[in-house]
Amino acid sequence: MSASIAMLKAEARLLSREPAGMFWVLGFPTLLLVLIGLVPSFRAEGSAPGGARTIDLYVPVTVLLGMIMAGLQSLPPTLAGYREKGILRRMSTTPVRPTSLLAAQMILHGAAMPVSGIAVILVGRVVYGVPLPDNLPSYAVTLALVTLGALGAGALIAALSPTAKGSTTTATVLFFPVAFTAGVYVPVQSMPQALRQVVELTPFGAASQALARASSGGWPEVKQLAVMLVWTVVLAGIAARRFRWQ
């Protein structure tokens, strides 16, 4: 068995032993969508701009919430903790590079994100009759881009925090503005235009708009894709340069 596969298996097993972490990534976004849908007015036709229902807008938003949970909340303390506990240091004395441990964690978190997203979409469809995304390829491309961006952001938090605790604090503080740009409090489509133009320049704001367009059958605007791509490259680039191994 190759070292990378063995490591991926071991890390997957370790993640499965963290039920709280699993809940926030895989369960919480779906649960939130169900709770939002319990408000009758959110299910009323025309309750959101463009004649849609509020609950329809919240499907892409809660999909993004799962990504924020995995990338920005769960990933950074794991990576920073591995450094803090000397696990990376110990590993760098073996033939296996510690990078592959970080990679294993990012792959697993990156895999959890679409799983969480698909669960949200299916529950939205089954429970509240939210139509499935009209343009699946467009939706998938956007999801893949956001996944990379969320991983980059998480890696950057881990890179800049000296301890696991510090990265948790940073992640918690960042959660509120990031969740806001993703439209968790007010869907981006319902924001005043001036605010929306600013939010669309953030990675999750752009993603929120792109997912909304893909849901209604369109493709994201070039500008939205560009915003996501630039953020991903910048965040991941700084993370790779600034990550301290010990």
Add this chain to the structure above:
Amino acid sequence: MAIIEVDRLRKSYGRRTVVDGVSFSIPEGEIFGLLGPNGAGKTTTVECVVGLRRPDSGDVRVAGMNPATDRKRVTPILGVQLQHSDLQDKLTVREALELYSAFYKDPVDWRDPAERLGLAERLGDPFGGLSGGQKQRLFIALALIGRPRVLVLDELTTGLDPHARRDVWELIADVRDGGVTILLVTHFMEEAQRLCDRVAVLRAGTLAALDTPAGLIGSARNATVVSFVPSRAPDDEALAALPAIRSVRRAEDGRLEIAGTDQTVEALMSLLARNGITAHGLRVENATLDDAYLDLTREEH
């Protein structure tokens, strides 16, 4: 042939120089001990040898390779046990052993070291639930898994009870008998005396001594101390003229204490015989590695 070569190694953290021109070389198959007070530079030296740190100047070679830059070729022959490195809390002992086995091309069957280190009963336990001694034994097992040619152990038996310590010493001696070269950082003189072929004593980042344990003991300030109650006081001048004498002390109860080497003792005995002096309650004490170590590092304390 030397498998580990350290030549004028120098390393500073900021303005603090931690290792200041240390040189030694270790032939294949030797157990080499690094002793010294806290902060003498032992761990930094070891970290340079395993390639975790780059020297500021000087040269480090492991099997002829630079351990900091030639990671690909050095790590497969290296087995390392470090201070201050943990594993994932929820990883079980078995999973850790299996995982580390997967890191090497031709690992040993991990059940062997696990068995010898008393971990067979703990295979299902998570790392976070192990005692300090159990964690330590797991780290030793992990260091052995890749059939290393060079084994680097930083504070091998810290946290182990006396029984476990003896078991580990036996294991390490066996590993060496298999041809493995071992670099051992330790605080225990008994450990160094028992295991090491040669010992380097570091003091404030420099090499204070490098010798066999027996050689170090011989160089102790008071290698041999003879004490007795003489039937009649020997002549002071004759005592002072004894070869290699270090000190003469008269205790209040009439006991005479003479410190020197074996040579001093021999000459003293014939002096007493010539003068018909009887030595009552004769005691001869040999210095230990502890004494030699304390002499060498006294300025530190």
